[in-house]
Amino acid sequence: MSLALYRTYRPARLADVVGQEHITMPLARALDNDRLHHAYLFSGPRGCGKTSTARIMARSLNCEQGPTSKPCGACQSCVDLTAGGPGSIDVIELDAASHGGVDDTRDLRERAMFAPASSRYKIYIIDEAHMVSTAGFNALLKLVEEPPEHVRFIFATTDPDKVLTTIRSRTHNYAFRLVGNKDLQKHLASICEAEDVSAEPAALALVARAGAGSVRDSLSILGQVIAGSGTDGVTYAEVAGQLGVTESVVLDATIEAIANRDGAALFDVVEGVVDSGHEPRRFVSDLLERMRDVIVVQSVPDAVQRGLVDTPDDEAQQIVAQAELLGPAEASRAADVISRSLGELKGATAPRLRLEIMAARLLVPSAERSDVGALARIEHLEKALASGARGAEATASTQAATQAPTDVATELTPKASTQDSTISTTPRKSKPATKASAAPPPPKISEVAPSTAMDADAESSEAGATADPDSSGNSESADSSETSGAPTHDAKPATTTSTVSAADSDITLEGFVTMWPAVMDTLSRTRVAWVLFNDSRPVSWSDGVLAVAVDSPGKVANAASSGHDEKLRAAIADTLKVDLRVDVVVASTANAPASGTSEANSSSNDPADAPSVDDVNVDDISGVDLVMREMGATQIGEIEH
Ligand SMILES: [Zn+2]
Structure with a gap:
């Protein structure tokens, strides 16, 4: 033959x-x-x-x-x-x-x-x-x-x-154009049939990927793998071995190390890749492919069924699990880092060093000054909190290599029970936590967890059980409008399982502000809408209408014409279980009246409560405070210039 x-x-x-x-x-x-x-x-x-x-x-x-x-x-x-x-x-x-x-x-x-x-x-x-x-x-x-x-x-x-x-x-x-993977795969399958060779679809997908859109290259590779195939025909494992594809377990370990910020594990992988004689570029390019699969699964939940991810079933399960482990922003940022490294590896004299630098970059998104880096940090914080709530100590889940995120996560526990003034330093959590003086801290944290993890089914029931029934009962009887009692109220929508109408909800503006990062996280599933609203914030809340400020009139028009305000509404309903109307406004003009009402309410009705974000003139606070307050950062030092 x-x-x-x-x-x-x-x-x-x-x-x-x-x-x-x-x-x-x-x-x-x-x-x-x-x-x-x-x-x-x-x-x-x-x-x-x-x-x-x-x-x-x-x-x-x-x-x-x-x-x-x-x-x-x-x-x-x-x-x-x-x-x-x-x-x-x-x-x-x-x-x-x-x-x-x-x-x-x-x-x-x-x-x-x-x-x-x-x-x-x-x-x-x-x-x-x-x-x-x-x-x-x-x-x-x-x-x-x-x-x-x-x-x-x-x-x-x-x-x-x-x-x-x-x-x-x-x-x-x-x-002429490069041939799509699907077409190539079909072609390869028909040739295998003509040659009377059995072949696993995932193996052919691998060949097609390696052929990179060229029919001639793909057929050369197919010829090679058929020649080397055993009685089982062309199998995925054989092809992966012959093509020098990075083993799936190595990629799994890498992604998990990135998700956990586990420096030791990540550098172990790099060490292993280099020691086993893998081609570094190959490893990085396979890692990039894997990250692509993760991103696709994050954006399209049924990507595996739709055939957007060409992998054997067991590997597909891994990818789905990893898609949950990594936040969307973190995955896309990691993909950027990996992609850049792939370019730098071309002709690099010290590939090992390059790999290690890549690993370092992947581990420290806090060093990244971009929005995406910041978002990745927020995601990680939320994960840390959620996993802390899962039962174990918050510290146990976060590994040694993590610095800032870990500090914040662990600090939160003590802070939750004692702190009562700087509410907004950690927008999403400290609100409910202030109430913790009445109850032990751990249940409080878990009460918060489902809202950040976005009704992760099992947990929401668990959280419902651990939530202090007294506190929510008290606050409900204490008032009926959005005026006060914020601490317990914003936790409440998270524990309820179905959406309540705006009128029935007792969420406050502060509650929205507190939970806004979680809403943005939900919205990030719709990329375009997220881009539009990622720097938005709720500025007023009355009669079931939430005014959300964006920074330009263009965005206001865009939100209405594109229907993205509807996406935002859906994200709020999804995250906070509140059905309301969204009014998109320009930040500067909206500020005055909006903060006016909320200030009046919160200060007159609940003077003991901490100031809301809107109460403080932004000009009065330093950049460091702002970052700490808006993003949950921890100050670890100051550099003199
Ligand atoms: Zn003829």
């Missing part, structure tokens, strides 16, 4: 060309309707079917039954031009890389004048057309512009931008 599959399975008709329907269909119609041009330019990446298509065109043009999109395969011309056939004297293939000079083209010009020996057309297929020299092409210019009736040109190139404009303007241009 010959395993030069790409030669054995070279397409014979336009309809057989894989993944280039946008080109083969119009060409087939042009052939059948006899609307042919005298010169074509096929451009596109290597191995995606340009030369094959050019040969099929020649065959279609010269078939005795033709020109036709379905060459008969029986006439002399068809037989001569069949894949692996002797070729036809009237179809001349030239490689411009070696025959693009002026002498070659003059020669071509002279011979083109003679009529074809036995076929309808004399067809020149000129490969690597961008290599034709200017002088060479000038010699051809007249011929390509107005060739004799019996001459046809097909130029092919990987680099259309470098093709002389004089060629481009005289040809019909068709841009």
Whole structure:
């Protein structure tokens, strides 16, 4: 059995060309309707079917039954031009890389004048057309512009931008593209069937990925793995081994280490990768692919069922678990870091060092000054709190390598029971925690957990059980509007399982402010809406209408016209179980009246309560305070300039 599959399975008709329907269909119609041009330019990446298509065109043009999109395969011309056939004297293939000079083209010009020996057309297929020299092409210019009736040109190139404009303007241009993984996989499966070799779909997906959109490369790889396959046929494990793909367990360990900020584990992985002789670039590129899968699963919950993630079932389960472990912002930030490292690894002299630097960057998003880095920190904090609530000590879940996030998480426990003034330093948690003087801290934290984890089913019932029934009962009787009693109230919606209407809810504006990061987290599932609202904040709350301030009038208009305000409403309902109306306003104009009402309410009704975010003039507080208050940061020192 010959395993030069790409030669054995070279397409014979336009309809057989894989993944280039946008080109083969119009060409087939042009052939059948006899609307042919005298010169074509096929451009596109290597191995995606340009030369094959050019040969099929020649065959279609010269078939005795033709020109036709379905060459008969029986006439002399068809037989001569069949894949692996002797070729036809009237179809001349030239490689411009070696025959693009002026002498070659003059020669071509002279011979083109003679009529074809036995076929309808004399067809020149000129490969690597961008290599034709200017002088060479000038010699051809007249011929390509107005060739004799019996001459046809097909130029092919990987680099259309470098093709002389004089060629481009005289040809019909068709841009070939990389073949999609799905098409490639289907093609590979059909070839395995024809070769009578059994193959696991996930194994073929791996081959297609390695082929990177090139049919020729994919078939070469397939030939290799078929040759090396055992009695089980082509299996995922075999292919992964042969292609040097990073083992799934290594990737699992890496992702888990990133999610847990476990420096020791992450550097162990790097050590292992280097020691086992893995190609560092390969590892990083596989890690990037995995991160891509994680991101896809985060954005599309049924991605595995939809076939957006091509992996064996057990690995898919891992990916789904990892998608929950990492927050969306953290995953996308990690993907950025990995992608950058992949670029830096190219030709790097110290790949191990590069890997370690990548690991360090992955571990410390707090060093990242971007919004995404900040968001990643918030996500991690929430995770730390949620896992702390899960029963164990908050400290147990966070590993040694973590610095700032751990500190904040552990600090929260004592702070929760004693602290009562700087409520807003940790927007989402400290509110309910202030009430903790009446109850032991641990249940309080767990009371908060489900809201950050967004009704993680099992936990919400657990939390419902641990929540102090007295405190919520008290606060309900104490008041009925949004005026006061914030501490216990904002915990309440989190523990209820179904949405309550705004009128029935006793959530306060402060409650919204406190829970806003969690709402944003929910909203981040809808990327565009999140971008619009990520720096928004609730500014007033009355009669079931929550005014949300954004920083520009453009965003207000955008929110209404795009329907993203509806997405925000849904995210609030989802997170806080409150059904309300959202009014998007511009920050500066909305501030005055909004904070006015809330101030009046909170200060008159509940003077003992801590100031809300709106009570303090933002200009009066330092940047450090702002970061601490808005993002739950911990100050670890100050650098003098
Ligand atoms: Zn024929």
